[in-house]
Amino acid sequence: MCARLADFVCQTGGVHNKLVSYTVLPRYPDDRFNRYWQPFIGDARATSGTKDISAAGFWNLPPTNVFSTALTTEQDGPMELQWPPLFLPDSSYYIALYFADQSFQATRALDIFINDYSFYDNLKVTSSGLAVFATQWNLSGLTKITLSPLSSMPPIINAGEIFGVIPLGGITLTRDVIALDRIKKSIQNPPVDWNGDPCLPHGYTWSGITCSGGSRIRVISLNLSGMGLLGSLSPNIANLTALTALSFANNNFSGPIPELGRLQMLEKLHLQNNQLTGGIPQSLGNIKSLHELFLENNNLIGKIPTNLSGKSGLTLRLLPGNNFS
Secondary structure: OEEOOOEEEEOOOEEEEEEOOOOOOOOOOOOOOOOOOEEOOOOOEEEEOOOOOOHHHOOOOOOHHHHOEEEEOOOOOOEEEEOOOOOEEEEEEEEEEEEOOOOOOOOEEEEEEEOOEEEEEEEEEOOOOEEEEEEEEEEEEOOEEEEEEOOOOOOEEOEEEEEEOOOOOOEEOHHHHHHHHHHHHOEOOOOOOOOOOOOOOOOOOOOOEEEOOOOEEOEEEEEOOOOOOEEEOOHHHHHOOOOOEEEOOOOEEEEOOOOOOOOOOOOEEEOOOOEEEEOOOHHHHHOOOOOEEEOOOOEEEEOOOHHHHOOOOOEEEOOOOOEEO
16 A cells, blocks of 8 residues: 555555645556555645655655655644555555655654554654655554654655565466466457466466465466457467366467367366367377367367367367368
């Protein structure tokens, strides 16, 4: 979560706010990590911030325009912010708060508290900007940030971000990740969430993908049916050797069916209702576990391999829409 105080900003597995409203919310390329910075909703007073901050001085590279506005208060005493504006599950979080001050009237110093626990003592805000962060901070429910002044100047804050720390519990087999990346390149309009680890964190797998459990995580099902996809079927599908089900049905894929004989665990192969051309690879008949093969409504030609037409226990759908001899 990201916030820009005067516009708290940010969001990618977390919350980002910029504490004051934006006409255009910062994203890539202004934020090279493509965090989504959102305006802060609250009662604190917005004020002009600092425009000449270099992101190169910050390890996590906030977009420089999050410093252009700030939140402050006209009253004496602490400034309290309820942020993020949602209930957080009991967990460990990464928190970063951003500060800058070019008033030059006096030194602006403050203590920072989160839910009444000391987060940082005697912070002296500078004109070049600074960030205060914790990589693991336990939070639960609503969160209160308190900025307590230590000088005659009132508190000020420009932005903040918070991310949930999610234990992965494993890693997807590298061979499967590489195969999926190459499959993605063969699709003209791949699913928008096909980025990062395809299986992790749990509950955030790529669209159409089912993964195994355990410490050695494999892709066991790939179902992209009915997504309106264009492209070709990559030969790299054959490298997903743990697949038990594969479907590209009801799309607009063209070109030949690749050799998939290495998928010896495959039980279902659904490629119907596309624009595939060429013949049926004979290697499909060598997959002992295969019991569903749906190829109707393509533009396939040639002879039907005998190891498929006579395969016991196989449900084979070839017509209509093809021209086999």
